[in-house]
Amino acid sequence: MPNDKTFSFAVEDMTCGHCVRAITSAVEAAAPGANVSVDLASHRVTVSGAADRSAIAEAIAAEGYTPLALDAA
Template sequence: MEHEFHVEGMTCGHCERAVTNAVHEVDASAQVQIDRAQKKVVVQSAAEREALRHAIAEEGYQVAA
């Protein structure tokens, strides 16, 4: 299932890795695509949407649907 999030606060490659790692803690096989300029994170995962959103937010980023 595809989940798309608007994520504020990603400014560099480290941010992208932090978001990707957070998603992988929820679903190790998830595919993550990040468009920093658009503040968009697209996740292909069978995990619950809320679990993915929470994991990204726990890294310190503001996450909107």
């Protein structure tokens, strides 16, 4: 889809494998078909193939984490 983009977030309170699974599941539910890549060591979540950055941030926040967008608005 032409509106699909890649968004990156710093999620400093993501600290373990459970966090990775919770965030991945939440993002996949909010943006079906998107590709979610999580780097636990750098606390970075990258989502490609998604159209709405705010929906992704809200999904991460709903799981109890604090996403900080790393890309331009």
